[in-house]
Structures are given as C-alpha cells and as structure tokens.
Amino acid sequence: MPRDSIVLLGVNHKTTPLEIREKLALSEGYENPLQALASIDGINEHYLVSTCNRVEVLYTTVNPEETKQKVLKFLFGDAVAQNDLDKYVYHYENEEAVQHLFMVASSLDSMIVGEAQILGQLKEAYRYASEQRASGTVLNKLLHKSFFVAKRVRTETKIGASAVSISYAAVELARKIFGQLDNKSVMLVGAGEMAELAAEHLVGQGVANVVVANRTLERAVKLARRFNGQAVSLDELIDQLEHVDIVISSTGATGTILSKNDVKPVMRERRNRPIFFIDIAVPRDLDQNINDLDNVYLYDIDDLHNVVEMNRAERDREAVKAERIVAEETLKFSHWLDNMEVNPTIVDLRKMADEICRVELEKTIGKIKDISPRQQKSIEKMASAIMAKMLHNPMQFLKTDNSRCVDRRERITTVRDIFQLDDQNDSTEE
Secondary structure, three states: OOOOEEEEEEEEOOOOOHHHHOOOOOOOOOHHHHHHHHOOOOEEEEEEEEOOOEEEEEEEEOOHHHHHHHHHHHHHOOOOOHHHHHHHOEEEEOHHHHHHHHHHHOOOOOOOOOOOHHHHHHHHHHHHHHHOOOOOHHHHHHHHHHHHHHHHHHHHOOOOOOOOOHHHHHHHHHHHHHOOOOOOEEEEEOOOHHHHHHHHHHHHOOOOEEEEEEOOHHHHHHHHHHOOOEEEEHHHHHHHOOOOOEEEEOOOOOOOOEOHHHHHHHHHHOOOOOEEEEEOOOOOOEOHHHHHOOOEEEEEHHHHHHHHHHHHHHHHHHHHHHHHHHHHHHHHHHHHHHHHHHHHHHHHHHHHHHHHHHHHHHHHHHHOOOOOHHHHHHHHHHHHHHHHHHHHHHHHHHHOOOOOOOOHHHHHHHHHHHOOHHHHHHHHHO
16 A cells, blocks of 8 residues: 555645635634644644734645645635635645645744744644644654744854844844843833844843833833833933943934934943944934944944844855755655655565564474574574565665666565465465
8 A cells, every 4th residue: 555645735825815815714722723724624633823914824734735735725725716825825736735834943934044933833834733632653754844944043053143023133243242141121212113022032032121112101111111121311412322232223203313422422421332323213312423422333224234134144145055954854754754765665575574484483393303492593584684685685675775677666566466465464364
C-alpha cells in the first residue's frame, strides 16, 4: 500500500486579499475546527494554524484531490465560488508541503522576514492538535522537525538580529548608544501609535521606567498605566529631561516643541550624561540643532527609515542562508518519509527470515544427540549470520536509490513478490 500524502492548503497575506480571508468559516479557537476536520472522511492526521495573516490546514490522506474539496468546503462553506478559491488558496503536497511549513516556521514566509512571533503561534496550534490527538506519527515528526528547523535558522543566521520596523529600529539605536537598557528611563512625548510601539519594545529590552507627557493628561494617565509608568503634563517636559535617558516624541504639533536652547542647560544639570531623542513626528517636533550638543543624539523618522532599509538588505542576505537550511532539512525529512514507506516490507522480510531460521534450527538441533548449550548457541549464531548476509542485498535494494530507473514502489513490489511476503501475511491471517 502506498503511504499517505501530506497535503497543505492555506491562505495568507501574500496570496489572498483581506476580503476573501474574511469569508473563512472558522469558529474561534482551535477545538471546534479540529473536531470538524476530524469528521472529514479520508483525512487521517490533521493540524490547523490560524493567525491574523494566515490560515493553513495540514493533513495526511490517501486521496489528496477528494479531500481537498472537502477541506475547502470546511474553510469557506459556500461563501466563495470554487473558481475563485483556486486563485487564492495555495495547495502543496509532500515535499513541497514540508518545505512550505519549514519556511513558515523559520519566518521566511512572514510579512516581516525574521520576526519570531509565528513560531510561537505554530507551537500553540500544535499543542491543541496534540491534546485532541489530531496529529499522529507523521505530523508529530513533521511539526517537531519544523520547530528544530526554525531554531537552527535562528542559531546559524542573523535573520532576526536587525530591526525591520520603525519602532524596533529606535530600540536598536538606543542599544548602540547605551549598551544595556536595564535601569534606563524613557519619556513618551505625545501618545502616537508608533511611539507607543517603540515604548513596548524598550520595556521588553529592560527599560525600567516610562514617563508619558501629553497635552491631554487623561490620555497620558491611561497610557502610563499600561507601562506602570508616570503621567505628566506637556508643561513639565523640560523638567523631566533631567531624569530620563530616552525621549520619543510623536505629537501633532505644527512647530518645534523643544529647541537647542531648551536642552543646553539641562545637559549641565545632567552632567553630560547621554540623552537619546527619537523624533517620529511629521512635521518634526524637535529642533535639529539639538544634535550639535555633546552627548545628545537625535534621530528623526528618515534616519530610522534608513536603518530599516539597511537592515532589510542584511536580512535578505541572511534569508539566502536560511533557505539553504530549509532545503537541507526538507531533504532529510523526505528521506525519513521514504523509509516510512519501505519499513513495513523490511519488517515483513525479517519476520519471514526469522520464522524460517526458527523452524530449521528446531529441526536441526532436534536431530543432534547430546548437544551442549555452547554448541547450540554456536549453531544459532551461525544461522543468524547467514540470514543477515542473505538479507543484506534485498535490504539495500529497498533502502537506497541506486537504481534510478526503478522507483521505490516498484522496488517494494519486486521484493514482496520475490519473497512472497503478501502470501505469508495472508496465510498468517488465516
């Protein structure tokens, strides 16, 4: 019997517009969708991952084409015409499915190449599949292998080392200026979304204290509470400069809110401790001449964009290395799958040979009078060695692709016919 095919059907941000993805008929969570997949006739093992940017169903089946239609029905119901689904849903089988999963786990298929979030999402989805016993021998092996591939990519490349978002570029620059960010303080001037994201990243890197200065104190209090920080009015901005290390400005002001003359006396009070200004506002909030002061570092949105573009090019170079790792591991997993198909025949072959050995040993030893245990053991070892040597070539014929003109399934059929393994199994069952 041929082994099951591995099939992957999915939609993501690259292939499928949002208006189509919104029509997915999935219920929230993983429990109900996994149970629905389990009820589809023809699917043996299954796994589902669902994020804001992708939904993918991975399963094993003997009938890929028949089950594909059933899985598409499960995903979309009647909300999208079949012809449209063929345009938007990607479909991979066997080695291509394995390679795609490894690319996803390694974040090579993500909106931002190198982001680490997708691996956690895959692991969470696997936890649900495992709890419901939806995944079995093949998918358990495949998913664990995908986690290993992702770890190998992180270890052997620098794909996740460089910032490719504006907010994280700000954090990267802060680390270059201060080294460790532990015990540093950051002040958000204004309450823009990008500044808020940068603050999240900074807190994640160890920043100890967050101050929020905003024209509307209520908004400042609300945002400061998110970071267990302190809210101040915009009038206190200059006073706060003496105590903070990083300032992220993102107001909607029409002119500058901080000049060189405002910062100069503050630096004397700070005894020239470095201060890092990040001006994300358009138009800019901060006087560019601030940068002329010693130990003052000012970057605006264009500077951050330049960092992002340089880092994006670096990630693209690292992605080439990561894709080579994915290709290597795909080949290894494909080899494991090949062996899975050969293994039942190897087991049957050994079982047949063992049975012949056992019967002939009993006949031979039964005819020898006064045989000692040592002599019996020697005869058994000899029979075992003969069996191993006789099986060596058939085993190699099954395991290795040294004969390109004979595919694996033909080789399996040949061995089973020559040794009459199916006849042996039939007689055993009777």
